Amino acid sequence: MKKILVINGSPKGKYSITLHTALYLQKKFADCSFEFLHASQKIRSLEKDFSVALKAVEEADLVMFAYPVYTFLVPAQLHRFVELLHESGCYFKGKYAVQITTSKHFYDTTAHEFMRENLSDLGFNVLEGLSADMEDLPTEKGQTEAEKFFSYVLWQMDGGSSSSCADPSGRIALVADLEEGDTALKEKMDMFIGSVGCPVDVINIREFPFKGSCLGCFNCAGDGECIYQDGFTDLLRNNIHKHDAIVYAFRIVNHSMGSRFKMYDDRQFCNGHRTVTMGTPFAYVIEGDIDAEPNLKKVLEARAQVGGNFLAGLACTSEQIRKMSAVLRYAMSERLVLPQNFLGVGGMKIFRDLIYQMRGMMRADHKFFKSHGQYDFPQKKWSTSIKMYLVGWMMNNKKVRSRLGNKINEGMVAPYADLLKDDK
Ligand SMILES: Cc1cc2nc3c(=O)[nH]c(=O)nc-3n(C[C@H](O)[C@H](O)[C@H](O)COP(=O)(O)O)c2cc1C
CATH class of the missing domain: 3.40.50.360 (Flavodoxin domain)
Structure with missing residues (x-):
């Protein structure tokens, strides 16, 4: 015990x-x-x-x-x-x-x-x-x-080993920026494929025939259709995003994932601000020392947070790759999602306000935010506001306040204490 x-x-x-x-x-x-x-x-x-x-x-x-x-x-x-x-x-x-x-x-x-x-x-x-x-x-x-x-x-x-979790049934997309001759990154990718123990589809974006980077033209704002006709949206939506986990493999270049991955990320603007991979675990296989890159680390964490993705690890060494593989398997089989933190909640509040304001133009985003309950504006929670007015009135009245004692704290935890009752 x-x-x-x-x-x-x-x-x-x-x-x-x-x-x-x-x-x-x-x-x-x-x-x-x-x-x-x-x-x-x-x-x-x-x-x-x-x-x-x-x-x-x-x-x-x-x-x-x-x-x-x-x-x-x-x-x-x-x-x-x-x-x-x-x-x-x-x-x-x-x-x-x-x-x-x-x-x-x-x-x-x-x-x-x-x-x-x-x-x-x-x-x-x-x-x-x-x-x-x-x-x-x-x-x-x-x-x-x-x-x-x-x-x-x-x-x-208990050791966090892959053998102590149920076999995940899904497939993993390993999206890599693998340059020819980069044996160090290739070895790490192979190590990951060997240790994760479920099918992995490798997608090398270095070889994808991108016609160019995002132009910021907003052609996609209404219906999600990109101005480029190079098959990228198809690869993204009908291949990569159909997987049960997405792992990215890259070499650290100039404090980043490199310009090829930046092109890949910016082109995802065809999905606007829609958190289309919500719930899909993410992980990274990295050539380089991510602990020496605080800004890049923050970007990777923030991306997972805003998207609602469990981050199974940023793995650079063979030990980290083995550990990350086990965590990823666990996350896939248990459908592990933790609550978003400041990076995710704060980021989504900014997007929520932005999309609402631009809803006339960003129609695809507006539809998505509406159907996924992401317009969680506080003014909609009017019953809470009324309760707060009542509490405010009591707290501002000296006589009532002196008689209240600990009642406010007691009242606040009452719904939580309720959960601990035997019949719940
Ligand atoms: C002095 C004080 C400072 C607080 N600062 C923060 C804060 O920086 N960020 C936040 O999200 N909430 C903040 N809160 C809200 C508390 O974190 C929140 O109400 C918490 O759930 C209270 O938990 P407890 O009942 O276990 O004490 C603050 C509350 C107080 C009284």
Whole structure:
């Protein structure tokens, strides 16, 4: 039985929304034991005696940091807890750590990165976290994402091998920019094909007879038809996008994937801003050192985030290729999709507003956004607005406010607490 220690980083203690995701996981994964440390609420006593926390961390198989995103980062109390971990002088070599947050996705990315950097410095083996919207858990989608996320965490803790996941039934498109004589990239592609264990179709865009790069002519805005008649839209829509996973192989050139891949990407404008591969896992086989390329790394992450694609890995070394192959197989067989973070949610809000404004011209995009519920304008959620007016009235009335006490926090977690009842 795996021992999970939940470090509750919310100052709200038991009224924390994020804590309820952890409590939900406790309910769903009865074969794990969960222990809770209300670290933020108890920070003053932990400053006096940190040994309780250290003992709990030592005994856990997985340390799960559950906290709200606060002002680009984490609450000051959790920030202090991280300092105390550093000050303890302990090194938690190889101990698994993971983070779950709730927020409105405003800079959840920097909060996650802050925790990842610090926990890595402390020796933890940090697994990819879950960044949920604060309103996710009461929805079916939010519950499925939380459960799939935690199964993925447990699978990784068990070694994350391909043999321990069901055979995915799909095919993979390996879209490469492979120049003749580039044996280093070819070897990596072959290594990937050999280790992934499901059919792979190689599409070398170096050999595709592109007539040219995107001209920005907007010929495609109405019906998606590109001005070029070179068969690219057909390759994209009826071949590449029909696959169950898409892996890109490239050599890093001038801090990018190279101009051939840029041509490929820009020509995808025939699909406008439509997230047509939503749910399809992505991965990259790379010749070069991606860790030395923070901007390119951000572009690859952002592309997957905006498109709603699970990113199985950016693999440069043979070990990374093997690991990425196993994760990709897992993602395909489990249909793993995690919630979008700031990169995805923020990007899509900009597109949403843009397409709505340009709907008269961008007809294909408008139709897609409408039919996929992507016009999620807040003014449509009028019942929430009315509730907020009511709460606002109560909070602004001193007499009512003094009588409310903790009722606001209690009221806020009520729908989450409901989920934990036995009959749910
Ligand atoms: C001081 C403060 C700062 C916050 N900063 C952010 C932020 O930077 N980004 C964001 O998306 N949400 C932010 N929020 C919203 C919380 O992250 C969100 O309400 C969260 O779900 C609360 O979780 P909890 O109930 O577990 O504490 C902030 C809230 C507070 C009170």
